[in-house]
Amino acid sequence: MTLWSIIIIASVGCLALKLSGYLVPPSFMEKPRPSRVANLLTVALLAALVATQTLASGEEIVLDARVPAIGLAAVLFALRVPFVIVIVAAAATAALLRAFVGG
Amino acid sequence: MAIRQAVSVALAVSTYGVSFGALGVASGLDIWQTCVLSLLMFSGGSQFALIGVLASGGVAAGPAAITGAILLGTRNAIYAMRMGPIIGPGLWKRTAAGHLTIDESTAVSTAQHTLRGQRRGFWWTGVLIFVGWNLTTLIGAFIGDALGDVSRYGLDAAAAAAFLGLLWPRLKQLQPVVVAVAAAVVAAVLTPVLPAGLPVLVAALVAVVVGLTNWLGAREKHSLAEEVSADTSAVQEEHS
Numbered sequence: 001m002t003l004w005s006i007i008i009i010a011s012v013g014c015l016a017l018k019l020s021g022y023l024v025p026p027s028f029m030e031k032p033r034p035s036r037v038a039n040l041l042t043v044a045l046l047a048a049l050v051a052t053q054t055l056a057s058g059e060e061i062v063l064d065a066r067v068p069a070i071g072l073a074a075v076l077f078a079l080r081v082p083f084v085i086v087i088v089a090a091a092a093t094a095a096l097l098r099a100f101v102g103g
Numbered sequence: 104m105a106i107r108q109a110v111s112v113a114l115a116v117s118t119y120g121v122s123f124g125a126l127g128v129a130s131g132l133d134i135w136q137t138c139v140l141s142l143l144m145f146s147g148g149s150q151f152a153l154i155g156v157l158a159s160g161g162v163a164a165g166p167a168a169i170t171g172a173i174l175l176g177t178r179n180a181i182y183a184m185r186m187g188p189i190i191g192p193g194l195w196k197r198t199a200a201g202h203l204t205i206d207e208s209t210a211v212s213t214a215q216h217t218l219r220g221q222r223r224g225f226w227w228t229g230v231l232i233f234v235g236w237n238l239t240t241l242i243g244a245f246i247g248d249a250l251g252d253v254s255r256y257g258l259d260a261a262a263a264a265a266f267l268g269l270l271w272p273r274l275k276q277l278q279p280v281v282v283a284v285a286a287a288v289v290a291a292v293l294t295p296v297l298p299a300g301l302p303v304l305v306a307a308l309v310a311v312v313v314g315l316t317n318w319l320g321a322r323e324k325h326s327l328a329e330e331v332s333a334d335t336s337a338v339q340e341e342h343s
Contacts, residue, residue: 001165003157007136010153010169011143014176018146019201021183022190037314038178039273040282041307042148045175046270047283048290048306049155053263056159056294056302069260070267077271082115087122090264091257098256 065097105220108211109227116147116207117235122265123150124243125250129258130158134244141240145233146205148175148269152303155262160299167300174307182209189221203229278319285309 054070055061073090081089120141127137132154140150149172156168183204189212190200203225212225274280286306293302313319 001162003132003136003162006153006157006162006165006169007132007140008143010149010172011140013169013173014144014146014149014179015202017173017176017180018183018204019198021180021204022187022197022201024180024184024187033315033317035181036317036320037311038181040279040310040314041174042178042310043270043273043279043282044286044307044310045152045171045303046148046266046273047286048303049152049171049266050263050270051287051290051306052159052294052303053155053259053266055291056299058159059295059297059299061291061294066260066263069257070263073260073264073267077268082118083265083268084118084122086268087261087264091261093257094260095257 065094065101068097069094105211105215105224106227108214109224109231112207112211112228113231113235116232117239119147119265120236120239121243121246122261123147123154124240124245125247126151126158126243126258126262126265127154127240128244128247129250130154130262131161132157134241134248137244137247138237138241141237144172144176145202145236146176146179147236149173151262151265151269155266156300156303158258158262164298164300167298167304171300171303174304178206179204182206185209186212186225189218189225200225200229203233205229205232207232278313281319282310282313285313 050070054066055063057064069090072093073086076086076089123141124137127140127150128134132140137154140153144150144153152175153168153172156164156171160167183201186200186204186209187197190197208225208229211228212221215221215224270283274283286309289309290302290306293305296302297305
């Protein structure tokens, strides 16, 4: 599987999902269950990605400079600091810790 | 009213595109691959998920990356069901609307009180974000490319922070908070056991179980319209 085929397959899949929503009969909309599962699916996937992106190194769990960086990001998001500034702050924190402390 | 909201939401969201462009290049994609994702996939959460899994697992994690991106896109199908009656009939119009159906266009539209306002809110937000998101992705990709290896030092932390930023506005009730914590624990515990990308997909089962049983849920909502407006108002509040 090449990088390009991964990009095209995933993009077409996401677009097909959006279009499929316009084909569903309105009666389906009266059921709360599908939308609840979809909303929670988004939450679960994003939370799992936060965890693996912060803690995983290949197939190992490692506590390194990413942990304080994501802690800082959480504080900044709670203070309603804009998205881009938080991202840069998190990256800079991890980079500086690695440069001066190691790990 | 609808147009003013569309402009402010579009400006806020478009700045994320710089982060996506830079992270996309730093995770191993070239500038054009990063831009094609913003043009074709056009859904922030799915795009970040795809490059996140590819950055940690490489091309070998392709199937897991695709599955993660598509699962994150399922909420757009729910938004599309909500928008169908507002957009009205017409194959080309509905196809264009489908591509522009994302968190923000649905949020601005459903916040309006007249059908005319709902339509204007949807199209203005969708088109403005599409233009802004793709322009800033291109700018971010060039920045990431120019930084080269330098951008890699804090890349993993930046990607984690990006996911946290997308998650944050959704954590306003007990049920999503519990699902988020449980999914994070499941993914971390399974990381040493399963190949890269799969722990995230297994963690998604937490949402399916809690969602089907409505464990810890608020009162049963009466219609999808209420569900969508409850979900999207959080997103909109974040940008206003």
